[in-house]
Amino acid sequence: MMKEHNPGNYPVPMSFPVMVFWTGLIGGLFWGLIGCLASYLSFTEIRPNVILEPWAIGNWKYEWLGTLISIILIGICSVVAAFIYYAVLRKFTGFWFGMGYGILLFLVVFFVLNPLFPGMKPIFDLNRDTLITSVCIYIVYGIFIGYSINYEYQNSNEQENEEAT
Template identity: 65%
Template sequence: MAEEKQLEQNQREKPMSFITMVIVTGLIGGIFWSGLGYLAYVFNLTEIRPNVILEPWLIGTWKEGGLGTVISIVMIGIISIVVAFIYYAALRRFPSIWVGGVFGIVLFLLVFFVLNPIFPGINPFRELERNTIITSLCFYILYGVFVGYSISYEESEIKYKERMERKTQQES
């Protein structure tokens, strides 16, 4: 009877589904990189706070304080889940660090040129300080690489396991 039962420590965890991994990657990526963006703001490397995401939608000065910062970072994490799904749908088959970097640049251009008018806390691009532009661009590139390579790596791992299973079945 003891042989039939596996000890809990010997049981393997079920791997996370690919969709769950995309959600976690997006959430963690958004929270991590916007948290670093806040630190960059604190150290005067950028003039943009994560709180700018709340400006068009909520009223009150509370959004400029600590609670507003935490809510902003979490909101960016949630929005980042959508961004991760966009990468998943369009680019997951490209296992290159460069694809993630270009994806980050495209996101930067989208936020700073297309979506800029809805965020009053972000000055027009030509009025931004050089440090803000460089820091933001670097964060967007690193975010794109993080999300993109994480998703592409998982995609290639799944394909590799499928090929190995087919090969094992053919040999049997």
């Protein structure tokens, strides 16, 4: 196995797919916690636990363990969302694409996937606070994922160009 040249003993940067994985996981966990806090403070009717409703049996899914497992599942789903962003939108600059991606994810969850979650009312039956809070969380999540991936992509391209010259 060849050792990578590392002048000055600087830490070796992560590979791009590993960075996308960590960005997705941390983004999902963080914004899942923010969503949990928003439901606790009554900004939204939707709790993270709705992700467990179609698959888990029992009332434990509505308690602290269910909330914890739900946030972890949101983190795992977020990894998938981050890799989709990486595959499709990584080359586009600016935060607008991340914002649009967040809005797209909101529309997919609230229109397409809504029937999977029995604890989530149809979008037109949700109150205004829930809609505004949810859209804002999805937008900021999309900006986080998009900007992080795009920044690293642009940075790695610049480093490759510098090394080539």
